[in-house]
Amino acid sequence: MTPLFEYYKEFVPDFAEFQDSLKDPIPTHLRINTLKAEAGKVQNRLKERGLKLFFSYLDDPTLVLAPDIPAPGNLLEYFLGYIHPQAFTSCLAALVLNPEPESYVLDMCAAPGGKTSHMAQLMGNTGLIVANELYSSRHVALGHTLSRLGVANCVITSYQAQQFPLRTKFDYVLVDVPCSGEGTFRRVHSRSEYRENKQKALLPELQKKILTRGYQVLKKGGFLLYSTCTYNPEENEEVVSHLLEQSDAEILPINLESIAIESGIEQWRGRRYDSMLRRAARFYPHRVNSVGFFMARIRKPE
Amino acid sequence: MRKSPHLLEAGRLKIEYAGIKAFHKVGKYLKPTARLIQCFGNQATKAIVELRAEELASLVSGHGLEMDLALEDGYVIIRLGRDVVLGVGLWNKGRLISQIPRRELRAAMLDTLFIGQEDTKF
Numbered sequence: 083m084t085p086l087f088e089y090y091k092e093f094v095p096d097f098a099e100f101q102d103s104l105k106d107p108i109p110t111h112l113r114i115n116t117l118k119a120e121a122g123k124v125q126n127r128l129k130e131r132g133l134k135l136f137f138s139y140l141d142d143p144t145l146v147l148a149p150d151i152p153a154p155g156n157l158l159e160y161f162l163g164y165i166h167p168q169a170f171t172s173c174l175a176a177l178v179l180n181p182e183p184e185s186y187v188l189d190m191c192a193a194p195g196g197k198t199s200h201m202a203q204l205m206g207n208t209g210l211i212v213a214n215e216l217y218s219s220r221h222v223a224l225g226h227t228l229s230r231l232g233v234a235n236c237v238i239t240s241y242q243a244q245q246f247p248l249r250t251k252f253d254y255v256l257v258d259v260p261c262s263g264e265g266t267f268r269r270v271h272s273r274s275e276y277r278e279n280k281q282k283a284l285l286p287e288l289q290k291k292i293l294t295r296g297y298q299v300l301k302k303g304g305f306l307l308y309s310t311c312t313y314n315p316e317e318n319e320e321v322v323s324h325l326l327e328q329s330d331a332e333i334l335p336i337n338l339e340s341i342a343i344e345s346g347i348e349q350w351r352g353r354r355y356d357s358m359l360r361r362a363a364r365f366y367p368h369r370v371n372s373v374g375f376f377m378a379r380i381r382k383p384e
Numbered sequence: 385m386r387k388s389p390h391l392l393e394a395g396r397l398k399i400e401y402a403g404i405k406a407f408h409k410v411g412k413y414l415k416p417t418a419r420l421i422q423c424f425g426n427q428a429t430k431a432i433v434e435l436r437a438e439e440l441a442s443l444v445s446g447h448g449l450e451m452d453l454a455l456e457d458g459y460v461i462i463r464l465g466r467d468v469v470l471g472v473g474l475w476n477k478g479r480l481i482s483q484i485p486r487r488e489l490r491a492a493m494l495d496t497l498f499i500g501q502e503d504t505k506f
Contacts, residue, residue, distance in 0.1 A: 118422070156492045162422065162468065186390040210390035212397065221400060228420040229404050237394055238401040250393045 103368035171375035176200035195222035195227030244291035265311035265374025315350035342369035418471030425469035
């Protein structure tokens with residue numbers, strides 16, 4: 083088998099274990115949607131039907147591993163909006179940004195709506211979320227997710243994220259950018275092949291622009307989360323470093339108890355990044371048994 | 385959302401969609417959407433049809449249900465057991481027809497319900 087992502091060997095810990103983990107499928111993970119049902123009741127109901135669930139994050143009863151459920155979309159609970167299939171690391175994004183009830187939130191690249199709806203859940207359907215999605219073809223999926231999950235505090239806009247209007251400022255901004263998606267790859271069949279995203283080299287410029295605009299529409303004292311599902315430092319630390327060079331942005335530490343987080347890296351292929359990038363978080367499949375992920379929690383000073 | 389102070393701010397943006405769609409216009413009638421009913425149907429006090437799992441399975445398969453219920457003709461709320469609000473049905477002269485989109489509520493979704501079917505409470 084051709085080794086994968088060899089070029090990341092210098093910073094991925096326990097690289098052989100990392101490569102081994104790519105042979106396993108990403109386990110089914112569910113978020114229980116408390117906008118529509120109590121977490122305990124949904125868990126009990128699924129367990130009574132013989133479906134095994136395991137907590138994936140000790141502090142949060144809404145996040146469960148469901149290895150017995152290969153197709154959660156076929157459950158009645160899915161139709162009812164009680165559950166949403168969402169990767170564990172993807173769920174962490176809203177938890178880390180942690181928008182408060184009654185706040186004003188922007189999700190810059192919202193479709194298909196998993197993180198948007200999670201934020202709505204954390205906000206108790208209060209305040210207002212602006213879910214921005216450029217492509218109208220993705221509005222159907224976004225709207226469907228939001229309505230299925232009972233999200234009532236959301237409006238949908240259709241701006242180019244990097245040109246989102248500056249006339250309004252938000253308490254929280256989620257910048258979950260289009261990326262090369264390396265973290266989503268699994269070699270689950272003998273025929274599975276990793277195909278590098280053809281746009282990969284072009285992505286960092288777009289991501290820098292989107293992050294810059296996201297910071298510009300953030301209120302002073304507000305919080306922003308930059309996230310991707312790739313291992314590529316050029317789409318991760320380099321993009322955040324670019325923001326730090328041109329603004330007063332601060333990177334805050336990310337505290338997720340009991341979760342194996344690796345720090346952001348400080349150099350890659352001859353480029354050195356701001357030392358604050360160590361506060362960013364990298365999530366690897368052999369550590370968290372989920373999609374590979376990157377996030378940086380950013381604050382705009384008062 | 386109506387009560388949110390941020391609505392004025394968001395009004396300065398070009399909004400494509402807002403909130404949850406509440407009603408469709410069907411001829412001269414307003415039909416509530418399944419999603420609206422799922423959010424607020426548990427507060428309803430009338431026009432409710434409560435089904436057992438096997439009755440729901442029959443309904444979802446496309447069969448109407450003949451039932452002896454004292455209901456006015458029109459849209460009704462379909463509930464599974466006492467607590468699970470599913471969506472909208474049409475009650476006409478003693479017969480119930482599902483108005484829930486069949487591509488969304490599929491018969492296969494009900495298969496696991498028959499394990500422990502005596503308890504359909506959520």
